[in-house]
Each structure stands twice: as structure tokens, then as C-alpha cells.
Amino acid sequence: MPSATAPIAVFDSGVGGLTVVSALRRALPSENIVYLGDTARVPYGGKTRVTIERYSEEIVRMLVDDGAKMVVVACNTASALALGRLRQVFPVPIEGVIAPGVEAALAATRTGHVVVMGTKATIGSRAYDEALRAARPDIRVTGIACPLLVPLIEEGMLEDEVTDAVLRRYLAGLRASDADTLVLGCTHYPLLAPAIARAAGPGITLVDSAANCARVVGGHLEDSGLRNGGPSGGLHVCFTDPPDRFLGVAGGVLGLETGSVEVKKVPPLGQ
Amino acid sequence: MPSATAPIAVFDSGVGGLTVVSALRRALPSENIVYLGDTARVPYGGKTRVTIERYSEEIVRMLVDDGAKMVVVACNTASALALGRLRQVFPVPIEGVIAPGVEAALAATRTGHVVVMGTKATIGSRAYDEALRAARPDIRVTGIACPLLVPLIEEGMLEDEVTDAVLRRYLAGLRASDADTLVLGCTHYPLLAPAIARAAGPGITLVDSAANCARVVGGHLEDSGLRNGGPSGGLHVCFTDPPDRFLGVAGGVLGLETGSVEVKKVPPLGQ
Missing domain, CATH: 3.40.50.1860 (Rossmann fold)
Structure with a gap:
């Protein structure tokens, strides 16, 4: 013990x-x-x-x-x-870090549509989808695999037009949707929170698990x-x-x- | 045997x-x-x-x-x-693949200034610099670490404005120099040869080891x-x-x- x-x-x-x-x-x-x-x-x-x-x-x-x-x-x-x-x-x-992130996302969303950014493996696993739906079956979840973000963050490109362009592409669907909550589903992503918030646009709550x-x-x-x-x-x-x-x-x-x-x-x- | x-x-x-x-x-x-x-x-x-x-x-x-x-x-x-x-x-x-690439670069250069693109570890090792100078002591070598290229290539972003923007940044110094030979010092990079050639500009010979x-x-x-x-x-x-x-x-x-x-x-x- x-x-x-x-x-x-x-x-x-x-x-x-x-x-x-x-x-x-x-x-x-x-x-x-x-x-x-x-x-x-x-x-x-x-x-x-x-x-x-x-x-x-x-x-x-x-x-x-x-x-x-x-x-x-x-x-x-x-x-x-x-x-x-x-x-x-x-x-x-x-x-x-999934369950704590899910709890934070459930507390944040009002429209019931949550977007999750993560690695290919995380998004492919559907772990967030399953945990969110287990807690609240009517929730809608959109997963976005963002494989370029970790390399960009590790290059220190936290405020950079290349990073902004990549984020705008990943989050184009989010901006056109009624999602109001964006889960930073990778522990690297909080380092990029200001750029992610810009690309996500107004009215989106960023959630991380930490x-x-x-x-x-x-x-x-x-x-x-x-x-x-x-x-x-x-x-x-x-x-x-x-x-x-x-x-x-x-x-x-x-x-x-x-x-x-x-x-x-x-x-x-x-x- | x-x-x-x-x-x-x-x-x-x-x-x-x-x-x-x-x-x-x-x-x-x-x-x-x-x-x-x-x-x-x-x-x-x-x-x-x-x-x-x-x-x-x-x-x-x-x-x-x-x-x-x-x-x-x-x-x-x-x-x-x-x-x-x-x-x-x-x-x-x-x-x-270093020695064959060095041989190809030596055959290609006329100005005697060779640029090598590679991973951080390859460029940091100075393996190309040493092999090029061992063969021809007056050669000038510029190494450029390009850590974002492998992730971009593995995403299949071979013809993409984000990739072009990253390449323009990596190769800005090349375009302002008298280098005439560009070594693709990573076996991924030949997949990106057309975009690299565009970013390098005219008059640059691309060399790979294969x-x-x-x-x-x-x-x-x-x-x-x-x-x-x-x-x-x-x-x-x-x-x-x-x-x-x-x-x-x-x-x-x-x-x-x-x-x-x-x-x-x-x-x-x-x-």
C-alpha cells in the first residue's frame, strides 16, 4: 500500500x-x-x-x-x-483525461452539439462520443482528427499564419454548425487555445480536461x-x-x- | 554466407x-x-x-x-x-542513403553551394556537410531542418496551399542565395518534389538518393x-x-x- x-x-x-x-x-x-x-x-x-x-x-x-x-x-x-x-x-x-473533459463539455453545452478535436487514434476510437452519449443520450458529437496540430505546436508555431490556416480548415465545419462547445481532446492543444478560439469564432466555449x-x-x-x-x-x-x-x-x-x-x-x- | x-x-x-x-x-x-x-x-x-x-x-x-x-x-x-x-x-x-545523395549533389552543383533539407536529427548530425566537404573541401553547405514536411506528406497534402506556404518559409534563404542544388535529405521528400521545385524557384536542381x-x-x-x-x-x-x-x-x-x-x-x- x-x-x-x-x-x-x-x-x-x-x-x-x-x-x-x-x-x-x-x-x-x-x-x-x-x-x-x-x-x-x-x-x-x-x-x-x-x-x-x-x-x-x-x-x-x-x-x-x-x-x-x-x-x-x-x-x-x-x-x-x-x-x-x-x-x-x-x-x-x-x-x-477523457471523463473529466466529457464532464466539462456537458456542463458547457446549451445547444447539445459538441465538437471534439483530437488525434486520429482518439477520434477513431470514438471514446468521447461514447462517453458523452452514455451521460446524455440526446447529445450530438462531431469528431475532428487534427493530425497536424501536434507537429505545429512542437515547432512553437503557436501564433503563426500557417497554424491559423490549418485551424481554419479543420474548423470550417464547426463554424457552419450549431455546435457551441469545442473539446480540446489532446493535452497539447491548450497551448494553442488562443489560435483555436480565433478559428472557432465567437460563441464557442473551449473545454480542456486539465x-x-x-x-x-x-x-x-x-x-x-x-x-x-x-x-x-x-x-x-x-x-x-x-x-x-x-x-x-x-x-x-x-x-x-x-x-x-x-x-x-x-x-x-x-x- | x-x-x-x-x-x-x-x-x-x-x-x-x-x-x-x-x-x-x-x-x-x-x-x-x-x-x-x-x-x-x-x-x-x-x-x-x-x-x-x-x-x-x-x-x-x-x-x-x-x-x-x-x-x-x-x-x-x-x-x-x-x-x-x-x-x-x-x-x-x-x-x-547519405553517400549516394552526396555523390548526386556533387555531380549536380556548379556554384559549389548545396542546400540540404532534412529532419532535425539529420541536419543536426551534419552528416551531409561532412560527407560533402570530405569529397570536396571548398563546397558550401546549408542545412535546413524541415520538421513539418513529413507530417504534411503523411496527410497526403502533396498539392496544398498550406504545404506551399511551409515550403516557401523553409526555402526563403535558398532563393536569396547562390545555391543551385537542393538535396532531398529525407526519403519522404521525393513525394513532394513538384511542390519543392516550385518553392525553390528556377535554376535549382533537386537531388534525391534513391x-x-x-x-x-x-x-x-x-x-x-x-x-x-x-x-x-x-x-x-x-x-x-x-x-x-x-x-x-x-x-x-x-x-x-x-x-x-x-x-x-x-x-x-x-x-
């Missing part, structure tokens, strides 16, 4: 999950957090379920073996395709007696491939102090 | 290396070819040397164990960062008595993650009949 001082482990395919870390730091400042970005195999968003499940299981195995009291899958693609498998395999609480996810995580810890009450917690950041300058871009936008970064090797699952 | 009927193994991080397969099929129609695209870990171009070396060694180990008589590293990033390591480790002939690489491979086989003289050879295509529709885009552009595709798992190196 892990102790309250054990870390919350936050996992993403790359650096996008730092948007969730940022929300966790604000909501739960006493918690110790370990972040693991699987940059040696990033991106997950164009890969298939079998590969995404395997990678996620390898990563969470390592995080649990290292003593995490809880795991946050801060990657929409891994949440959409691997969360069920992870919860079957591991005994610690595991929270993803704040809601942090609230859900806090509730889990409270319920299980694992909430850390000590002084301000630490953040330890790890990647599977040494990070490039984008870590600095993300850290700067998010106001995160990432300190020294550890490079870890992921043990493969037994054959 | 492998026999002449053993396959040539061609390896890339994804599907870009099929441009090299296409040239090999034309130049050496009797040869059997096995293609392996490491799509479970694509792209390599933003990753670091240690990771690219490990992935390349794992793949080539599998190809050699499966009986390849020769390995073609049809990926500029792996050629730039891992070819030395691969040649140390494995006893079969291993050819990359045809030269096929010639070099033919010479190796001839010299070592491993050239297959039989009837027309077969092509067997494998990926580490099931392929998406981009395989069809690439196959169509290249006129390749890829047949049924095998999904293979790469055994990790011993710890």
Missing part, C-alpha cells in the same frame, strides 16, 4: 501532459508529482490500439514499480485506447486517504528520449519549473 | 523508404526485397542519436537474423546517425557475387504497427504493388 507522500505519476506520450501537471500543481500543491513523457516513441496519435496499449502498459508498469500512489494518463490517445486495459492490469487508481482532471484526482486521493498534507510537493520530470527545446516552450507557456530532467529507459513487457 | 536469392532488406522509420524500394525495383528487377517500416516508433527525425542507434540496431538485427544478404538503410535520419554503429555490429553489407542508392547496391551485389540472376523478384512489405491509408498514397505515387502487409514485432536488444 503506497503512502500519502508517494508521488502521483503523470504520463503522456510527449510533453503535452505538462498542461495537466500545471493544473495539478495549482489544485494540489502539496502533492509530489513524477512526470514521464515517452518521447522515444512519440507520437501515439497515429498509431493503432495494440501498440498504444502495449506502450501504455510498459510505462505504467514502470511507474507503479517505482512506487506511484496513483497514475494520471495525461494523454487523450492513451486514455481513449488503453485506459480499460490499464485498469484491468494495475491495482493503483488510474485516472484518464482543471477537471486535477479535481477528480484530488477527490480520489481524499476518498482513499492518500492526500498528502505536507509542505509544497516536488516535481520530477522524466523522458524516454532526451528533450529538445520544446520542453522550454511548454514550460514557459505553463509557468512550470521543470528543474533537471531524467532520461529513463522503458523495460519491455515480458514476451 | 547468404545466397544470391536471399532478399535485400530495406529499412525506414516509416513508409518514406518505399521511394528507395521503387528505385531498387527498377534498377534490380530480379532481386527479392523485404521492406520493414518501423511505424510503431515513427518518426525518428526528432529523436536523439542514442535512441536512433538503438532502434536501428534492433531492426537490423531482426533483418539479418531473417536472412537478408544486404541491408539498405532507406532513412536519412538512421543513415546519418546510426550507419557507423550498424557497420560495426553486423557482418553483412549495409548501405545508407536512383544512386540503387546503383550502389547493384555494384555491391555484383562485387560480392550476390547479384540475383533469376526471374523477377518479389517484394514483401512489413511494418511494426499496422499501416494506415498513407501506404496507399505512397504506393500510388510510386506505382508500387505492395500486396499483403505483415505486421512484425521488433525484439528489444539484450539489456
